[in-house]
Amino acid sequence: MTARTTRSWQAIRDEVLRRIHAREWAAGARIPAEADLAVEFGCARATVNRALRDLAESGFLERRRRAGTRVAAHPVRKARFDIPVIRREVEDRGGAYAHVLLERARAAPPPGVRGQMRLPPGGPQLLHLRSLHLSDGRPHAYEDRWVNTAAAPGILKADLARQSANEWLVAHLPVTGGDYVIAAENAGAEVAELLDCAAGAAILVVERLTLNGGEPVTFVRLHHAPGHRVQTAI
Amino acid sequence: MTARTTRSWQAIRDEVLRRIHAREWAAGARIPAEADLAVEFGCARATVNRALRDLAESGFLERRRRAGTRVAAHPVRKARFDIPVIRREVEDRGGAYAHVLLERARAAPPPGVRGQMRLPPGGPQLLHLRSLHLSDGRPHAYEDRWVNTAAAPGILKADLARQSANEWLVAHLPVTGGDYVIAAENAGAEVAELLDCAAGAAILVVERLTLNGGEPVTFVRLHHAPGHRVQTAI
């Protein structure tokens, strides 16, 4: 039924998007209220609301009570990408996954790490883990991780040579927030040897801080082997 | 009113999330149907639907008709980040923005670019643009862009020395999809000179393909100055 189709919230979303792109509704301008659009499209206001809410989430519209809905003046594209467990990242690319635990020690983190983890200076020691993730036996990523054992006491009893800290944490602790940073760095001598590449090679570095209810759980730096790409669809 | 609060969709979402994290509902297990939860929470099914739909979007639940709703076996964190116009990226960091158009020519793209743009071999020439984005007069990013003039004819008349191609395209053409890739590369001699850094320095490279209704519009490679970080909150 076309009549039904043109009343679906997706159809309304597409029509609104068309008007934005066609400049029928100019950037920054106010668009009709939900109630008016509902009359125009011959549907319930909730249906219009669903469509406009979706467009607002995508960054095309800005909505405020009383002030109404406006076409975003500076449409900011938003991209989403997944942060999988590394084992899955490797396996999804068709590689056989393995990992090697290089170091496991309780230690005081350098001030920079403590700051990144939002922990006060002079706090307790943390669990320091260094490991190598392999794809088909070749280095995929080198991981340097600090774990706040106060937030994850159980990890002290885990066999991290069998199950990587990455997977243990995902399986045992919820993540309520954190930070994610991507940068490029030249491989130092140690990283170059671990990743079996030339010193100075451009390395994609991912830093990740994860929080559980505001409490810092772990901070990890992942050095990916040269050529690694983070990809996402817009 | 607490009774009202506990019936809001956010409250239901939080309670469901709590049960997942508390293992009351195990990973991979099926959870009660919407109708049952609506009875338990004393609310309308639409309210439960809103909560569960939100959790599914966040990756905590997997929903399928008839099969029901399950706790995601491998919770995949999803991060969102903004793709702003470069001018805004610079200005948001407190820099004064400027840009320099280095080259503007019609040319045949190398096969790799044509492939990335999903254009057939031997097609028409494209508009090739190279420019430098500056922050407080210092290099911020070097841009190498190809524009499919068949999809954006108006750009041939634009004064791209005044308004960057980036902004012109955002202002004149909708974006319906594309690809986004982040990688690390060693600076070659040309890039090093343009970005005023040492040859071989690790450079964060962003490749972006944008489509308009399935038609390729532009493919751009952005080489960011050393030290650049792409950051997002999880």
Add this chain to the structure above:
DNA sequence: AAGTGGTCTAGACCACCGG
């Protein structure tokens, strides 16, 4: 075939906040 999520409706109340 039937259970489940996806969506729509018509109406209602409310929170917010601009004029």
Add this chain to the structure above:
DNA sequence: CGGTGGTCTAGACCACTTA
């Protein structure tokens, strides 16, 4: 103050998929 979006309800029909 009053208009606007945010949300909730009770009910309904439908699409999909699996048992």
